Amino acid sequence: MGRSLLDKVWDLHTVRELDSGQSQLFIGLHLIHEVTSPQAFAMLREAKLGVPFPKRTYATVDHIIPTDSQVRPLADGQAEIMMSEIEKNCRENGIEFFGPESGDQGVVHIIGPELGLTQPGMTIACGDSHTSTHGAFGAVAFGIGTSQVRDVLASQCLAMHRPKVRRIEVDGELGAGVYAKDVVLHIIGKLGVDGGVGFGYEYAGSVFERMSMEERMTVCNMSIEGGARCGYVNPDDTTVEYLRGRRFVPEGADFDKAARWWRGIASDEDAAYEDVVGIAAHEIAPTVTWGINPGQVVGVDGQIPGVGSFDGDDRLVAEDAYRYMGWNEGDRISGTKIDVAFIGSCTNGRISDLREAARVAKLGRVRPHVKALVVPGSQAVARQAESEGLHEVFREAGFEWRLAGCSMCLAMNPDKLQGRQVCASSSNRNFKGRQGSPSGRTLLMSPAMVAAAAIEGAVIDVREVFGKGESS
């Protein structure tokens, strides 16, 4: 019987088995940011522990960073304190910090891959649930809490239980206007927001095989929204070619050696899985969330499911969502007026996301009542977009072109919804209050759909927009 990638990586990184039944797991790459690390460094100081592997941790600033001006000191005094704190902690412990002056700053899950820090077969941890993003490379990547950030800093290890593996196979052809974001929203809608608890997800099948690395990152990013501990795609030619030439990737003969090892870490063909789920690609429409968790989804051409279509506890959550969002039975998602459009985040803030959104932005102008933001995921994404003139496309269409950061995905910086505003958002969570206003409402969708909603002033099927505007 063969082994899955998760099992191979787990076995290679196990230092020893602990009395608790957990594995002491070596962490190949540790990423830190300003929100969940300062308390961990304080715990280290209190316990008089050092950082024995400082070269295996990299830091950036993303959550609190303003996207209009990053001139120091930052306007928000608390944000400035957090910024200074991570600079100091990195300096004192010999950790490389990608701050705004480095030219490499950005959302932690965007810069890891683009610098080539993220590689197949690694164990990766970060004090952020969307660390699952790095699984796109065939890494086993976990979001962790602050006490565990301290554990990794102090020992380069985590005490963890091995998750079971569920293989999710999506086969067939995706329709035009259907993106990676729609695929993962569809999966979460099918399996539920807690369907993945205790599991790692292996994404397989022809749809994932054809996806670019950036699309795979979008899918793996949202594994956590389905409750899974991590999610990954087996490394293949696409993975190897993406990594070639990146800063932290070996060169020449070493690269060839690396590529052989990366390919060898993929799941064996006869690997056993705890569970296998099959999904047909043609069933997936441009997908939008209508509720207060990422499992409450509907195809853009569909009617919001009635409360009566849910049983038991799911009905209570649906009722709560109807109240919070202000729906009436029989409402359709298409045509829902929006106030804000947000393109960005670790889910959809990469160059391919901006290119798709710009294709739509070229076809019209943002409605006057809509505030529309484009926030590149990193300084490198911003430079690339500007070299392609995408920033001009967005500006001409009435979008604001911002600096790199997490921004309105979780609204820890000044970018926040006001009151009950409705936001079409390319981010990952539609929880109550997530985007900075306790009563703000979020509709998750692909970046192209967000751009279409900004122009229409309301949710619209992006396929209609392309049909009207692009002759090809």
Add this chain to the structure above:
Amino acid sequence: MSSSEGRHVTLVSGRPIPFRGNEIDTDQIIPARYMTAVTFDGMGQYAFQDLRFDGEGNALDHPMNDPRFQAKGPRIALVNKNFGCGSSREHAPQALWRWGVQAIVGESFADIFFNNCVAMGIPCVQASEADIHALMTAVEEDPSHDLAVNLETMTATYNGTEYGVRTHDGARHRLRTGTWDAAGILVDALDDVRSTAAKLPYVQDFRD
């Protein structure tokens, strides 16, 4: 392992407080805007802030505002399914802990939240849907007793009625033996960590 041992968590007892609802995410437990801080100090006052108060600061209908649930001392939270889903922020269990929650009894928990709680020495134990319903109802009718969570007998006892509970074996072991804080244990094996690392080709940059 004496250097790694902390508080042995076997019996936790306190006044119960029910937080009804499935999929209560960590953004609800502690909204992100209260996380612009470099310590966890003061997080307790913001627990469930947006469910407790409206935009004008008026108190909403929430158990933490309910006069029946204002007892002093340690508290045991009662929750439903997938509690603590979403963001990995340890600020969420830190906020609950600092408000007084020392154990959580629920139908189910999100993975990262569960692990964060164990790493802080907070037991999260599961009971059946029917038992959680019965416990919540009993507590809402008469909140004046302590709820006792016992990790030896794996029971939760309220006002003379005993309910069976379960949790992950590893978590139970760590809590009972006072080894829930993993740092000391992990650091004890640094030599083994170095030899594991030395065998990983990427750690050597794929050079022989």
